[in-house]
Amino acid sequence: MIEILSTGAVNSVQDLGRPGYLDVGVGWSGAMDAPALSAANLMIGNAPGAAGIEVSLFPFRVRFLRDAPFAVACADCPVTLGERSLPSWWAETARAGETLTLGLPRRGARAYLALAGGVDVPPVLGSRATDLKSGFGGLEGRGLNRGDRIAFAEGGSKLPAGGIGVDPAALRDGAAAGESPIILRVLPSAEHAAFTEAALETFYATAWTVGNEANRMGYRLNGPELALSQRLELFSHGIMPGTVQVPPSGQPIIQLAEANTCGGYPKIANVIEADLWRLAQAPVGARLTFARVDRHEAVAAIVRQRKALADIAALTALARKDGVAPSVAASPSKAQEPAHVGAEQE
Amino acid sequence: MLSIVDPVRQLRIGLRVAPRSEYPVISMEGAGAVLLDAADAVFSPQTQERVWAVAKALRQVPGVMETVPGMNNLMIVFDPVAIAPEKLERKLDAAWHNIVPDAVAGREVEVPVRYGGAEGEDLAALAEHFGMAPEEVVRRHSEAHYSVAAVGAMPGFVYLSGLDPSLAVPRRAVPRMKVEVGSVIIGGSQAGIMPVTAPSGWHIIGRTDITLFDASREPPAAFLPGDRIRFRVERILP
Numbered sequence: 001m002i003e004i005l006s007t008g009a010v011n012s013v014q015d016l017g018r019p020g021y022l023d024v025g026v027g028w029s030g031a032m033d034a035p036a037l038s039a040a041n042l043m044i045g046n047a048p049g050a051a052g053i054e055v056s057l058f059p060f061r062v063r064f065l066r067d068a069p070f071a072v073a074c075a076d077c078p079v080t081l082g083e084r085s086l087p088s089w090w091a092e093t094a095r096a097g098e099t100l101t102l103g104l105p106r107r108g109a110r111a112y113l114a115l116a117g118g119v120d121v122p123p124v125l126g127s128r129a130t131d132l133k134s135g136f137g138g139l140e141g142r143g144l145n146r147g148d149r150i151a152f153a154e155g156g157s158k159l160p161a162g163g164i165g166v167d168p169a170a171l172r173d174g175a176a177a178g179e180s181p182i183i184l185r186v187l188p189s190a191e192h193a194a195f196t197e198a199a200l201e202t203f204y205a206t207a208w209t210v211g212n213e214a215n216r217m218g219y220r221l222n223g224p225e226l227a228l229s230q231r232l233e234l235f236s237h238g239i240m241p242g243t244v245q246v247p248p249s250g251q252p253i254i255q256l257a258e259a260n261t262c263g264g265y266p267k268i269a270n271v272i273e274a275d276l277w278r279l280a281q282a283p284v285g286a287r288l289t290f291a292r293v294d295r296h297e298a299v300a301a302i303v304r305q306r307k308a309l310a311d312i313a314a315l316t317a318l319a320r321k322d323g324v325a326p327s328v329a330a331s332p333s334k335a336q337e338p339a340h341v342g343a344e345q346e
Numbered sequence: 347m348l349s350i351v352d353p354v355r356q357l358r359i360g361l362r363v364a365p366r367s368e369y370p371v372i373s374m375e376g377a378g379a380v381l382l383d384a385a386d387a388v389f390s391p392q393t394q395e396r397v398w399a400v401a402k403a404l405r406q407v408p409g410v411m412e413t414v415p416g417m418n419n420l421m422i423v424f425d426p427v428a429i430a431p432e433k434l435e436r437k438l439d440a441a442w443h444n445i446v447p448d449a450v451a452g453r454e455v456e457v458p459v460r461y462g463g464a465e466g467e468d469l470a471a472l473a474e475h476f477g478m479a480p481e482e483v484v485r486r487h488s489e490a491h492y493s494v495a496a497v498g499a500m501p502g503f504v505y506l507s508g509l510d511p512s513l514a515v516p517r518r519a520v521p522r523m524k525v526e527v528g529s530v531i532i533g534g535s536q537a538g539i540m541p542v543t544a545p546s547g548w549h550i551i552g553r554t555d556i557t558l559f560d561a562s563r564e565p566p567a568a569f570l571p572g573d574r575i576r577f578r579v580e581r582i583l584p
Contacts, residue, residue: 022399022414023424024567025498025541025559049448110535111540134501134542136561190373190381236505238414238421240375262416262498270376287535306427339569 001065002115004148005099008057012118013138013150016049022238022261022335029129031058031217032257032280033073034195035171040073040114043091043166043311045320046161050118051128053144055111055173058104062113064094064152068152068161072100073168075108075281076178091316092163101155107178108281117153133217133258148195164319171308173301175278181207182278183286184271187298189243190323191232191266199226203205207287216258221288225250232266239263242271242279244290255280263296274301370442372435374449377426378411382438385418387495389507389535393418394495398571399447399464400438400485407437415496417505452493452572457539457554459488459530465553466530472515484582486510489552492575502541502559502567506575509537521547528553530577543566552577 001043014037017030031037031054031210038048053060058077058257064070071091072079079086081094089113094100103112118270121128121139130138139148195203226246239245243255245265254271255263256279269290282288375558379446379462382400384393393538397420398548400577409429410502414421424434473480492508514535523547531538533548540559558568569575 019411019423021566022412022421023497024565025501025503026561026566096513125564125566134561187374187462190371190383235383235389235417235419236499237381237383237416237419238375238379240379240421240423242376260499262415262496265502267375270374270379274378275376295426297375297432302377302427310546338534341484 001152002062003065004062004146004150006059006061006101006146007055007144007146007148008060009145010132011053011055011057011060011118011145012130012132012143013051013121013128014130015051015052015118015128017129017257018125018131020132021125025135025257025261027131027261029216029239030127031112031129033112033277035277035309036073036110036168036280037112038309039089039112039166039168039171039312040071040091040112041118041145042309043071043073043089043164043316044069044114044115044116045317046114046118047166048309048313050114051121052112052114052119052137052166053150055102055110055113060102060111060112060113061099062150063099064096065149066096066341069093071114072099072102073114074102075105077105077108077111078103086163087165088128089168090107090163090165091159091194092240093159101254109286110280111284112335115150115152120151120153131258146221158320160319160322164316166312166316171305172202172277172312173274173304173308180280181289183289183291184278185275185288185293185298185301186244186269186271187295189267189270191228191246192268194228194230194232194266195246195268196227196229199228200268202226203252203294204290207289210282210284210286210288211251212284214282216256218253218255218259219282221252221254223251224240224301226252226268228266234266236264239267240270242276243267244269244271256280272298274298274305281298371534372438374431375421377431379421379423380431380435380438380551381419381421382442382444383419385406389495390418391493391495391507394449394480394507394571395447396442398450399445400441403441403445404438407434409434416496449545450572452570452574454574454576455569456576457530457556458578458580459552459554460580461487461530461582465583466551468549469551472532472551474512475515476511476512476548481515481582484579485534485553486513487537488577488579490537490575490577494573494575496567496571497567497569500542501543501561502569504538504540504541504569504575506537509535511535516547517547518549521545525550526553528555530554 017028135141412423530552531548
């Protein structure tokens with residue numbers, strides 16, 4: 001169990017989402033930066049889709065009520081366990097009573113906390129992800145509040161003394177953290193050709209700004225207006241996380257994890273699946289550009305991302321196997337309770 | 347949370363201005379989703395039956411994760427590593443041309459509605475707009491046969507076809523940020539019922555107490571595509 005000491009109301013329990021119900025209007029939800037949550041889980045021996053906590057309002061502080069392995073994944077944010085600074089992309093075993101703090105990221109926008117065994121909330125429609133818009137899943141269908149106690153299941157693996165970390169470079173497919181503008185690879189979608197030549201040129205040439213209306217449902221972008229060759233009235237149709245719509249205002253909207261399942265605005269492009277994490281790490285005010293790729297590259301990027309996660313799983317499994325159980329070295333001043341797999345569930 | 351899109355306002359049913367070049371058109375929605383669009387100028391119930399049948403068939407294709415029927419269109423979500431997008435498209439196109447839609451055995455459901463007054467705050471203004479008495483609007487709304495064309499946008503929202511054309515009305519210029527769950531609404535040439543409290547640009551003519559969506563239930567949505575709905579007048583409020 002952990003207790004939340006400091007949080008914002010949009011920080012929430014997320015897993016890899018709730019597929020299977022788009023046809024009844026239920027979106028996927030799930031971690032906006034799915035590879036980061038997966039990597040954090042893998043570091044501590046969880047399944048990649050175990051439920052963790054997505055943090056987008058900082059500082060986020062929790063107190064561990066028992067010894068437990070945890071992992072954090074964030075582009076570049078100050079992480080402290082008790083008095084000690086930890087690297088980003090790091091796993092360690094917290095002692096009962098220790099406080100973990102995730103500070104405001106210097107780059108990026110979201111951080112993930114994975115807990116050994118995964119956050120233990122009842123699954124709703126097959127997933128523990130919080131659907132904030134619809135008010136179900138996660139912890140009582142809402143974001144986290146100060147004072148909430150979060151249980152996590154047993155499981156996860158013992159970590160070597162001093163913890164383990166991973167280098168996210170391969171997972172990030174060469175994207176530099178904090179790059180500006182952020183490059184988003186896109187595929188053209190249904191109404192791409194219905195925009196004027198000038199609009200298409202503008203779409204790809206502009207450094208768009210993430211507007212104030214940016215949340216788990218989607219981001220509105222600020223920039224020049226994009227015009228259609230002629231007015232379109234479309235029948236309502238399925239849309240995906242990553243769909244870039246252009247409403248009558250001419251300013252694009254990118255649909256994200258909690259998007260409506262159907263929409264009717266013209267679609268100019270889709271951000272490829274492997275780049276959705278880049279949007280998750282784009283704060284309000286960040287600048288974005290769109291780069292057209294082909295399907296082959298979009299699929300290849302997914303394959304590389306899965307390979308990078310498989311490598312993280314394999315490498316961290318080796319490190320856990322070769323290491324020793326969490327030891328006195330990590331925090332000599334405190335009474336030690338070795339983490340053990342048979343710990344009582346809280 | 348900020349509401350960045352008004353879900354209901356996006357449900358555009360209307361004339362398609364662009365001429366169709368082919369039939370149907372398949373386009374990409376990222377690497378792992380395609381949209382088959384078979385819509386013509388007006389909504390076609392026959393096309394919709396094909397949409398349902400093809401959705402059902404495609405769910406059996408290995409690698410397919412979800413099928414999402416829209417209004418005379420169909421989105422297929424798949425793992426593009428498990429099945430190449432081009433192969434998926436060929437299967438989708440073949441299914442579209444070869445399938446013989448079954449008769450859909452939808453249920454007939456009666457939805458009791460309290461019309462007007464505080465429960466249907468736009469009824470009086472709409473009646474005036476149509477140049478008819480509020481009772482006449484209620485009669486035309488409740489005597490029509492509706493069918494659930496698709497479910498989507500928000501959890502459990504039903505896209506109902508079958509609205510009396512004389513009740514077609516443009517959406518509100520400024521959408522309400524909060525329309526209560528159970529509101530019986532019309533917008534464009536469509537009718538609907540709010541499954542959750544959410545923003546909407548449609549007009550509110552009444553209220554029902556039936557539950558359209560319950561996440562703890564399986565299936566969570568009360569209605570499925572192909573179901574038929576009749577609205578029954580519980581009472582008309584002054």
